[in-house]
Amino acid sequence: MSESLLTVESLVAGYHGSRVIDDVSFSVGPGEGLGVVGANGAGKSTLLRTISGLVAPASGRILLEGRDITRLSPDRIARAGVLHVPEGRRVFSGLTVHENLRTGTIAGAARAGSSADPYDAVLDLFPRLRERLNQQAQTMSGGEQQMLAIARALMGRPSVLLVDEPAMGLAPVVVKRVAEHLRTIREHWGVALVVAEQSANNVDGIVGGHQLLVDGRLREVDSGGSDRANLLAAYRAAGADVPTTARSGRALTDGKNE
Numbered sequence: 001m002s003e004s005l006l007t008v009e010s011l012v013a014g015y016h017g018s019r020v021i022d023d024v025s026f027s028v029g030p031g032e033g034l035g036v037v038g039a040n041g042a043g044k045s046t047l048l049r050t051i052s053g054l055v056a057p058a059s060g061r062i063l064l065e066g067r068d069i070t071r072l073s074p075d076r077i078a079r080a081g082v083l084h085v086p087e088g089r090r091v092f093s094g095l096t097v098h099e100n101l102r103t104g105t106i107a108g109a110a111r112a113g114s115s116a117d118p119y120d121a122v123l124d125l126f127p128r129l130r131e132r133l134n135q136q137a138q139t140m141s142g143g144e145q146q147m148l149a150i151a152r153a154l155m156g157r158p159s160v161l162l163v164d165e166p167a168m169g170l171a172p173v174v175v176k177r178v179a180e181h182l183r184t185i186r187e188h189w190g191v192a193l194v195v196a197e198q199s200a201n202n203v204d205g206i207v208g209g210h211q212l213l214v215d216g217r218l219r220e221v222d223s224g225g226s227d228r229a230n231l232l233a234a235y236r237a238a239g240a241d242v243p244t245t246a247r248s249g250r251a252l253t254d255g256k257n258e
Ligand SMILES: Nc1ncnc2c1ncn2[C@@H]1O[C@H](COP(=O)(O)OP(=O)(O)OP(=O)(O)O)[C@@H](O)[C@H]1O
Pocket: 015, 020, 038, 039, 040, 041, 042, 043, 044, 045, 046, 047, 087
């Protein structure tokens, strides 16, 4: 079994006493990933926001390399190496690409033993951003802004990256490009990735698999298994997009005409 970097144990969280996330557990190691798939309102953002300290959990534990970070403040969690790319690519619209990247340096610079500046490596990964260093973020395309949001998080030298709906509002060809970058960050930078999406198709290429978020709980997906009816019922319960199968390219169905 691989070593775990991020471990989430029996996490319960919500708002004003509600249970949006109910007994969620998982772990990811360096270079590994988890896709969290669910519909609007399933609780994907709540899960990521709880891990990054923006929502206080009702119970459960979050461990980073065995260290309990459950009750740390968001800035201390970021400094510990867990960085969050929120939904809606919140870049600083009035700042240039270079300035946006430099705002991301702070978390990484504060970490012990992380003296090397990742600026050049980040720009090597995103040559499109290197071409636009002096361009204001608000004048960039949606895809470029999403890449900038991810690149800014990388400036903080994450060991764990939480990415909320990176495909939202982007054309399929751009979604593919962003996915390739995220896969590189996982495979070649060794970052542990947790990616939330409404469609399994958008995460499988990044992390090689996913779990469904149903009724606040993460549910394993055994897409190679024989129990297709249960699997379909889970997707429907999750309100998630039914994925296309890798082999046929057709939507997974229960054999009926839909
Ligand atoms: N700040 C908040 N205060 C109260 N309720 C909230 C708050 N944020 C989210 N919720 C509720 O928690 C539930 C889960 O929302 P969340 O944003 O986590 O879902 P999601 O799966 O990320 O959806 P989306 O795809 O729309 O982002 C929803 O019912 C939502 O209304």
